[in-house]
Amino acid sequence: MQYLYGSGEAAAISRQAWSALTFYVGEVLQGKDRRSVVLAEGASLDAPKFVPCAGKPPAAVFDVDETVLLNQGFEYDDLTGAPHRDFDDRWAHWEKTGIHAVSPTPGAKEAIDALHRMGVMVIFNTNRNAFNAEPTEQAIDEAGLGPARHGETLFLAGDDKTGSLKDARRWRIADHYCVIAMGGDQLGDFSDLFNEASNVPARRALTALPGVAPLWGRGWFVLPNPVYGSGLQGGAGDIFPADKQWHDPATAPKGGH
């Protein structure tokens, strides 16, 4: 939390991501070839194929939490509030009453304003709850990032039968728009396929695949979030490769490495 909500470093990374996105979109709009960055149904990360764009107006699709909004109030409560409460209950209360306890991620408002000026439709695809669509529209709008309208520019968990998966919502959006850029803090904001990886290093390795690696900063834009999410998994043996597991020779046990 110190890093994400308090540090200049995380604020700078956030601005850097939004700046890269703004320049990238400007460049794409000047070119002839408007490629969608939404993976097509049935595509794989090994052999990515994207939905067709012909004849569709340009759009950018963003996750909401820790992508366009910093949930400062919720995290403050997480850090200082009563312990041992049910997450889902607390989160639902947050969606409903935390409307003014959020801020845009650094650089988000400037970038979304620039997208609107460039004629790019801005659409939100979030796992906030469909039963709280109205306060979420309000939170986005009052942070200056809207308009967010449920079913038009706002897609929520509960909109379909796939729960917190986002591919089906992405395909629904991509039926009507040429999605030239996406932004998120979780790999699932780009493709549900990332979360099918069988273990921690395999999931990380998917981001380096030849068809995937060039998309980071060129179509897919990642915001920092070390506070929560699907990436926070694994023990020392999962996150540090076996051939990098050093010990200080001054204190390593005899026979140890």
Add this chain to the structure above:
Amino acid sequence: MQYLYGSGEAAAISRQAWSALTFYVGEVLQGKDRRSVVLAEGASLDAPKFVPCAGKPPAAVFDVDETVLLNQGFEYDDLTGAPHRDFDDRWAHWEKTGIHAVSPTPGAKEAIDALHRMGVMVIFNTNRNAFNAEPTEQAIDEAGLGPARHGETLFLAGDDKTGSLKDARRWRIADHYCVIAMGGDQLGDFSDLFNEASNVPARRALTALPGVAPLWGRGWFVLPNPVYGSGLQGGAGDIFPADKQWHDPATAPKGGH
């Protein structure tokens, strides 16, 4: 550590930063106006001025730890090794014996190779110790990121009398090169002035100053590091603005906010 060393999200942010840098440098080299991104002596963050570039060959300056190298071995030892040891001792042992327990940050090698192809000199400015210059040269070289040569393409803590401050070393580099891009995981990798901020929110606010904000992703490139560093400071009252300190109404004490 799960985030930085284990997650696909952090790997993707790292690739995004290196990609943004590579495209930015290509663009700068095609233009006429090669602006230095090293703040001049006496400049402030409020009114940034940069050192002159006329007649100097282009260079990019990078921090080393958690910027071009992931210190996987050191962090593994931090997590699993003997506790309560002196940090400076352990770090000095690491510099000397950890040469093969590091990896390039995701995307670093591809970007540094591209810089070399574009004729940009790659220079490292790190707070690793001057007394361990040789193993640090070796660590950088053997990770495929070199050549690192002390006093030419590698500048270290102890090279001058300013300790871990980096401005004097930056100015020394900028006497000979037009530094068109810098990369780091700490604000001090861009200017020592960031660390003169009087408190946590003030330090974060410096990154949003009108003369500073446009540099993130356009000259100054930030790599993620929520594991250690000057940004990890402050309590709840420092990192969450007073007007964003929400509590769940279902559990908030009466009279609380």
